[in-house]
Amino acid sequence: MPDRFALVTALRGAGWHPAAWRLAGAAAGRLSSLRHWREVVVEQDRLGTDAVTLEDSFTAGPVDAQGDLDTTTVVGRLDALLVASAVAPATRAVGLVPTVSVTHTEPFHVATGLQTLDHVSHGRAGWRLQVSPTPREAALFGRRPGGEGATALFAEAREVAEVVSRLWDSWDDDAIIRDVATGRFVDRDRIHGAEFVGEHVAVHGASIVPRSPQGRPPVLALAHTAEAARFAVDTADVVLVTPGGSGGAGASVPSGLEARSTLALVRDAEQAAGSDLRRPVLADLAVLIGSSAAEAADALAALDAAAGTPYADLSDSAVLATTVPELVSRIAGLRDLGYAGVRLRPLRIPTDSTAIARQLVPALVTAGLRADVASRPTADLRTRFGIAPAVSRYATTQGVSA
Structure with a gap:
């Protein structure tokens, strides 16, 4: 059983259900407002969620059967990395985890943005x-046709992840010396070139951003399949999986057997890679939280009717329309199976994100699954996930480390 159990809230649009924007009280008119995202994230921060993830992609929204933008759901989004940086000063403890694609993005920009x-x-x-x-995403950049298979995309992404890691390590902790007597601001010998040439990317030189507080911010990757699990083991510190999800249609409440087999995908990939490190694995669950099971089921049915299709047919994760006590019970079961935490996808924002912060967090404390927020010291995100401090590849026996 993990020593600590992480709770992450996944934020997307007006909620993960495509019809959530139609609800009274939905924040559909404020999704391009920084104030909205600040309020949502501050609530998670104040009440004790470990981290929030911010969804992003190069598409403005999902497409319909004809390949055109589906105008029945939320279309348009703010850049997740910029939103995270903008809300950071208003928060104290919550981890901020934007989604950043590597397929059409230069590793240098990824590295420096996340360092900042x-x-x-x-x-x-x-x-x-x-x-x-x-191909729709690739067309926005005009440099390649897109539509590559997973194997090719993961091969490129492995190289990008390696380059980003090298850039994060390129400044020693004490590279900035500010020696007024000699007039030197930095010690040039404590800045190292990333020096990487691969099949897909090549980088020469160092980051422009000094080494950041965590050295290397934790990397999260979603593993739906065995191939994705191998990729996550190669690149990520924390692995997200979808027990009960089918990678397409018919996502359902995960059974114990499904949850075990999904976790085994990651453990098998670690063993195949010869890795002694057991990465924290978090279960992704889509949730709608009601005051009773019947109320939650009716609310989900109403959303599905408005959308014209059951959300379970669209989701890659299990979909739980449930109560707080039942959700606590399912989370406890996942912990007992060896999961290190959960990432909850609220189907309605702010309704379900608020329920996670205001109702679920204290219920998890009462159940002994989390420490009370007042008793937890502020910690960096690596510590929150139970990940060891990042040691630079350039660290020496003299103690230059992350």
Whole structure:
């Protein structure tokens, strides 16, 4: 059983259900407002959630059967990394984990943007690493056709993740010396070139951002399949999985057997890679929280009717329309199976994100699954996830380390 159990809230649009924006009280008119995202994230921070992830992609929204933008759901989004950096000063403890794709993005920009977030949040940045597989996304950049298979995309992403890690390590902790007597601001010998040439990317030189508080912010990757699990083991510090999800249609409440087999995907990939490290694995669950099971089921049915299709047919994760006590019970079961935490996808924002913060967190404390927020010291995000401090590849026996 894990020593600590992480609770992460996944934020997307007006909620993960495509019809959530139609509800009375939904924040559909404020989704392009920084004030809205600040309020949502501050609530998670104040009431004790370990981290929030912010969804992003190169598409403005989902497409319909004809390949055109589906105008029945939320279309348009703010850049997740910029939102995270903007809300960071208003928060104290919550981890901020934007989704940043590597498929059409230069590793240098990925590295420096996330380093900046780690600085402005005082060590609370993370990175949800994502690939962008569609020709529609590729067309926005005009450099390649897109539509590559998962194997090719993951091969490129492995190289990008390696380069980003090298850039994060390129400044020693004590590279800035500010020696007024000699007039030297930095010690040049404590800045190292990333020096990487691969099949897909090549980088020469160092980051422009000094080493950040965590050294290397934790990397999160979603593993739906055995191939994705191998990729996550190669690149990520924290692995997200979807027990009960089918990678397409018919996502359902996960059974104990499904949850075990999904966790085994990651453990098998670690063994195949010869890794002694057992990464924290978090279960992704889509949730709608009601005052009773019947009320939650009716609310989900109403949303599905408005959308014209059951959300379970669209989701890659299990979909739980449930109560707080039942959700606590399912979370306890996942912990007993060896999961290190959960990432909850609220179907309605702010209704379900608020219920996670105001109702679920204290219920988990009462159940002994979390410490009371007042008794937990502020910690960097690596510590929150139970990940060891990042030691630079350039660290020496003289003690230059992350």
